[in-house]
Amino acid sequence: MANAEVGDDVLGDDPTVQRLESMIAEMCGKEAGLFVPSGTMSNAVALKTHTVPGDEIVTERYSHIYLYEGGGYAALCGSSIALPEGVNGLLTPELVQHAIRKQSGSQSHYPDGSLVCVENTANRGGGTCYEQDVLDAIAEVSKAKNCSTHIDGARIFNASVATNTSLTRMTQNYDSVSICLSKGLGAPVGSVLVGSEEFIEQAHRWRKMFGGGMRQSGILAAAGIYALENNIQRMEEDHRRAKTIAQAIDEMDHVSVDADAVQTNMVYFSANDYSASEVSQKMAQAGIDMFDISPTHCRIVTHLHITDQDVQNVIDTLSALG
Numbered sequence: 001m002a003n004a005e006v007g008d009d010v011l012g013d014d015p016t017v018q019r020l021e022s023m024i025a026e027m028c029g030k031e032a033g034l035f036v037p038s039g040t041m042s043n044a045v046a047l048k049t050h051t052v053p054g055d056e057i058v059t060e061r062y063s064h065i066y067l068y069e070g071g072g073y074a075a076l077c078g079s080s081i082a083l084p085e086g087v088n089g090l091l092t093p094e095l096v097q098h099a100i101r102k103q104s105g106s107q108s109h110y111p112d113g114s115l116v117c118v119e120n121t122a123n124r125g126g127g128t129c130y131e132q133d134v135l136d137a138i139a140e141v142s143k144a145k146n147c148s149t150h151i152d153g154a155r156i157f158n159a160s161v162a163t164n165t166s167l168t169r170m171t172q173n174y175d176s177v178s179i180c181l182s183k184g185l186g187a188p189v190g191s192v193l194v195g196s197e198e199f200i201e202q203a204h205r206w207r208k209m210f211g212g213g214m215r216q217s218g219i220l221a222a223a224g225i226y227a228l229e230n231n232i233q234r235m236e237e238d239h240r241r242a243k244t245i246a247q248a249i250d251e252m253d254h255v256s257v258d259a260d261a262v263q264t265n266m267v268y269f270s271a272n273d274y275s276a277s278e279v280s281q282k283m284a285q286a287g288i289d290m291f292d293i294s295p296t297h298c299r300i301v302t303h304l305h306i307t308d309q310d311v312q313n314v315i316d317t318l319s320a321l322g
């Protein structure tokens with residue numbers, strides 16, 4: 001990062017940012033990319049680019065776009081939202097097809113469903129991955145109803161590694177993809193939004209208006225490039241460690257986990273005798289950080305700083321809760 005060659009990305013001449021954007025665009029088989037400060041801004045810029053006020057966005061009931069982005073779809077896009085509930089955060093083509101409403105033919109009773117978003121991996125689903133044929137079929141029903149398609153791929157590399165599918169194949173039928181550098185990839189800051197040249201040109205305008213243009217951001221992009229070159233395949237280790245924790249929990253009587261939903265780097269679990277906030281407090285006393293994500297469930301995430309020894313520590317501490 002300290003040695004990064006920088007320019008001024010607001011003026012479009014930071015070579016390190018340009019390199020990062022084209023690396024990710026190429027990995028996804030898309031024409032162009034746009035570096036933004038966060039996954040939330042990347043999704044916000046994408047939604048804004050795809051929609052006009054009065055449109056409706058279709059996304060899963062527990063998606064990040066709906067739950068955790070400050071209502072940006074409403075405040076920034078003026079869109080309404082349709083929220084079919086999938087299984088473990090994953091939509092099906094049937095759910096999407098039924099959820100898309102069109103102004104046309106409804107005597108203008110309905111908003112105009114114009115964008116379908118899927119999240120891969122699905123965070124609140126447990127870090128679950130879409131099967132490729134499901135992703136393709138969702139894109140197909142969306143296109144048939146004249147909707148654009150967006151992947152919130154904050155953790156798409158986890159999905160790619162877990163399903164052994166290239167990003168190009170995974171995202172082939174989608175118009176845009178948002179990818180976080182600062183999650184499993186381990187870079188400190190940033191996300192990249194990819195799509196067609198035309199889409200990214202329009203997205204660039206919204207990034208500007210949202211205040212997301214950064215000047216000597218090659219310093220940050222350099223960490224993203226490092227992550228792409230070094231930290232993708234190692235995610236297998238995170239997935240293995242998450243599964244080890246899930247298997248251990250599965251064998252304990254006082255805590256429960258849906259082991260099938262543990263497909264990547266997350267473990268959602270609940271404890272019989274404690275609320276999730278009590279569990280996370282007790283774990284914090286042992287130096288283990290985790291979220292209580294609902295009144296009943298905690299979320300453990302494995303990442304590049306978590307070792308086998310840490311995993312054993314988590315298992316021992318959870319075991320002692322009983």
Ligand SMILES: Cc1ncc(COP(=O)(O)O)c(C=O)c1O
Binds near residue numbers: 037038039152182191
């Ligand atoms: C699925 C998903 N999308 C988007 C985001 C937003 O990323 P950021 O925290 O960089 O805004 C997150 C963050 O956890 C996420 O889990």
